[in-house]
Structure formats: structure tokens, C-alpha cells
Amino acid sequence: MGADHPSVDPPARGGRLARHPDPSAGRRPPARPARPDGARVRPLAVLVGLPGAGKSTVGRLMAEHLGVGFRDTDEDIESGAGRSVAQLFAQGGEHRFRELEKAAVRTALAEHAGVLALGGGAVVDPDTRGLLAGGPVVHVDAEVREVLGRRGGVAGRPLLAGDATARLWELAAQRAPFYREVARVTVPTRGRDAAQVARVALSLILRSAAPLRGR
Numbered sequence: 001m002g003a004d005h006p007s008v009d010p011p012a013r014g015g016r017l018a019r020h021p022d023p024s025a026g027r028r029p030p031a032r033p034a035r036p037d038g039a040r041v042r043p044l045a046v047l048v049g050l051p052g053a054g055k056s057t058v059g060r061l062m063a064e065h066l067g068v069g070f071r072d073t074d075e076d077i078e079s080g081a082g083r084s085v086a087q088l089f090a091q092g093g094e095h096r097f098r099e100l101e102k103a104a105v106r107t108a109l110a111e112h113a114g115v116l117a118l119g120g121g122a123v124v125d126p127d128t129r130g131l132l133a134g135g136p137v138v139h140v141d142a143e144v145r146e147v148l149g150r151r152g153g154v155a156g157r158p159l160l161a162g163d164a165t166a167r168l169w170e171l172a173a174q175r176a177p178f179y180r181e182v183a184r185v186t187v188p189t190r191g192r193d194a195a196q197v198a199r200v201a202l203s204l205i206l207r208s209a210a211p212l213r214g215r
């Protein structure tokens with residue numbers, strides 16, 4: 001897909017995410033936006049994107065870099081239910097999973113002050129999109145071909161069972177408008193390892209809340 005938005009200089013290529021790799025690092029965390037209904041999205045960053053895009057991997061790296069906690073709503077659902085996401089889909093169906101997910105997302109957005117990764121389908125719910133509006137949302141924008149080519153990109157993801165290629169193209173088409181709607185910044189993952197994606201995401205999200213100078 002297209003370039004990152006808003007624009008940023010590409011980070012140096014490399015392996016692990018270095019601490020404070022750019023001038024925006026180490027700044028005071030941005031103020032969280034007040035929503036019209038008075039609620040606050042507490043996390044410093046919320047990651048959305050296709051299943052297997054890298055939300056959990058990248059989110060962990062961002063949290064490590066910032067020295068804040070990482071939380072993942074898929075893990076919250078699993079620990080709350082005492083079952084894996086795959087078991088929940090198999091036993092209660094997708095509808096029941098989405099109910100649990102909606103509640104888990106709402107709770108995590110209200111409670112968690114670090115970096116938060118959402119499940120890939122969380123943005124399909126309109127109330128969830130309403131909660132995310134105006135928040136520090138990062139779209140981890142992986143192309144279908146990338147996800148399919150990744151080891152660990154498809155396995156264990158119930159919605160991708162069967163013809164993973166067809167399912168992923170379908171999900172990508174359905175969800176593209178939702179990811180676009182909620183994202184404050186979009187980080188294409190093509191040609192970047194997870195550490196590079198995390199570095200660009202941090203840079204963009206910190207700059208996005210920085211006050212404008214000299215205007």
C-alpha cells in the first residue's frame with residue numbers, strides 16, 4: 001500500500017529496536033485526547049490491522065522502547081475465559097467471541113495506559129470504532145501476500161482456516177475502510193522487520209501529538 005502517513009524519514013535498517021533512536025524518543029508522552037463524551041482513550045498507542053499483520057509483535061517492541069506496559073485484548077479474552085481464541089471460536093462461534101472482544105476492548109481502552117494491541121477484527125464493531133475515534137491508533141498495514149508468506153502469519157487463526165489466501169483477501173477488503181477510519185497513523189510493513197515497524201510507528205505517533213511550533 002502507500003507510504004506512511006503522516007510522512008516520516010525512513011528509519012535506519014537494522015535488527016533490534018534501539019532505545020531512543022530518534023529525536024522524538026524520550027519526550028513526555030502526549031496528552032491523551034478528550035473525547036466528546038468525556039471518555040478518555042488511555043493507551044499511548046493502540047494497534048489495529050489484519051490477523052498476522054504484526055500487532056502483538058510490534059506492540060510489545062513499542063512498549064519495551066517506551067518503558068510502559070503492553071496489553072493485548074486477545075490475551076485478555078483468553079485469560080478471562082480460560083480458553084484460547086481458537087477454542088472460543090470452535091465452542092461458541094464467532095458471534096460469542098465478538099461479544100467478549102467488544103467488552104475486552106472497552107475495558108482495556110479505559111484501564112491500560114501503555115501500548116495496546118487489538119484483535120484483527122475488533123474494528124468491525126461500530127461502537128468500538130467510536131471509542132477509538134481521535135485516539136492514538138496505529139494501523140499496522142501488512143499486505144495479504146506478506147502475511148501469507150510469514151511463518152506464524154496464518155497458523156492458529158480460526159478465521160483463516162481452510163483457504164487462508166481467499167479468507168485473508170476477503171477480510172482485507174471488508175476491513176480496509178474500518179482500519180482507515182480509525183487510524184491516526186498508518187505504517188506499511190512491506191520491507192520492514194518488526195523492529196523497524198515499531199520504530200516508525202513510535203516516531204509517527206509521538207509526532208502526531210506534538211504541539212506545532214512557530215505557527
Ligand SMILES: Nc1ncnc2c1ncn2[C@@H]1O[C@H](COP(=O)(O)OP(=O)(O)OP(=O)(O)O)[C@@H](O)[C@H]1O
Pocket residue numbers: 049050051052053054055056057058074117118119120150151152153157189192193194195197
Ligand atoms: N514486520 C514483520 N516482518 C516479518 N514478520 C513479522 C513482522 N511483524 C510480525 N511478524 C511475524 O508475523 C507473525 C504474526 O505476528 P503477530 O502475532 O504479532 O500478528 P498479529 O497482528 O498480532 O495477529 P493476530 O491478529 O492474529 O493477533 C509472527 O510470526 C511475527 O513474528
Ligand SMILES: O=C(O)C1=C[C@@H](O)[C@@H](O)[C@H](O)C1
Pocket residue numbers: 050051074085118119120121122157158159
Ligand atoms: O482478524 C480477526 O478477526 C481475528 C484476529 C485475531 O487477533 C483474533 O482476535 C481472532 O483470531 C480473530
Ligand SMILES: [Mg+2]
Pocket residue numbers: 055056057072074117119
Ligand atoms: Mg495478536
